[in-house]
Amino acid sequence: LTNFILITAGKNADENGFGLLELQSDNFTWVLSRLVIDMKRMPTENDSLTIETWIEKIGTAFTTRNFRIFDGKGFLIGHAASSWAVMDMHTRRSVLLDTLPAMHQFIVPESTPIGEPGRIPSVSGEVANSFRVKYSDIDVNNHANSLHYVEWLSDCFTPDFYQTHHIRRFEINFLKELTFGDSGEVYRQLNGQVDYAFHIETHGKGTVCRARIVFEAV
Incomplete structure (x- = not known):
């Protein structure tokens, strides 16, 4: 399921002109910073899925991308939210997102019921x-x-x-x-x-x- 979500994110970015290949031509790349997935039920083997995605907002260094997950019958079975940064391939450091001004036209200011992916506290274990x-x-x-x-x-x-x-x-x-x-x-x-x-x-x-x-x- 995580793979399908990430593939959906990549495909949407490609279609809108700020995908991985586009960034790599300028020695940049997308990196995933945080992800949360919340499911009403998990899909089972041979289930068909439809995943919708959109950019909720763009900050200085991170962008929030959300997802809705539907089963083959069209029922909403889950949500996901993610935080992404653009990394310079040479310095291995994140860069400001004003390097992608065209991305702002694709913002859909719609949140999800699960909220944004937050900071996870440290544990021992x-x-x-x-x-x-x-x-x-x-x-x-x-x-x-x-x-x-x-x-x-x-x-x-x-x-x-x-x-x-x-x-x-x-x-x-x-x-x-x-x-x-x-x-x-x-x-x-x-x-x-x-x-x-x-x-x-x-x-x-x-x-x-x-x-x-x-x-x-x-």
Whole structure:
């Protein structure tokens, strides 16, 4: 589902003239900073999905992009909200969004019921997974693709757990880049009966990501 959401964001940006290829011609690129997904129900195998997306607002360094998720029968089953920055490929630092003045004409000042993706507080927790960034984890921005963070978090639970629990809400904050060879651990902390907080800690870069997953029993 996260992949479908990110593909939808990229396709919309491409269609409106500020997609990845357009930015890369000026040595810039889009990077995902925060994401929250809140589902009334999770899609199942072979479900058809329709995802709508729009830019709610553009700040100095970050833009907020929202999503509505519908099933194959047209029922609204979830929302998502995301925060994006433009990064200079040479300096690896974010740049001001006034570099994309044409983007402002596509603003639709409509929020979602789940609000904007917020800051996730730090947690302690215990090690629930470990990882090392491999070549196949690297994307066109020369860092670990955001979907692999989701995989490392998801792998903190067993198949038996997923047989009895579905994800209702997922939140993630990306703090630092991960590059080839980086390794570390995923720390998990239970904050409620089905409410888990995480942070991804590396050997050398410190905390690179924070996340939260809220489940519901099925």
